[in-house]
Amino acid sequence: MKKDGNIVVLITGLLGAAKLALEAFGYSIITDEQINAIANGVAAAATVVAAFLNNRKTQAE
Structure with a gap:
């Protein structure tokens, strides 16, 4: 299963919520x-x- 989301936005949001x-x-x-x-x-x-991760070469099976 592929996880969608942006870790930077999540961390910034959690820090902002904690600050408030x-x-x-x-x-x-x-x-x-x-x-x-x-x-x-x-x-x-x-x-x-x-x-x-985007630039690594895939290995042949």
């Missing part, structure tokens, strides 16, 4: 800069993995 929930209770633990840095890192890793 924490700020609702008066805690400022996660900053916008941290969310951006994490999202950029995950996006870079996903790009490298996708480039590797």
Whole structure:
């Protein structure tokens, strides 16, 4: 079964939701800069993995 979805959007959304929930209770633990840095890192890793998977040669059976 093929999984559809975008891991970068999922992680960014979860971090944003956690930030909003924490700020609702008066805690400022996660900053916008941290969310951006994490999202950029995950996006870079996903790009490298996708480039590797799309460019590998299929083995003959």
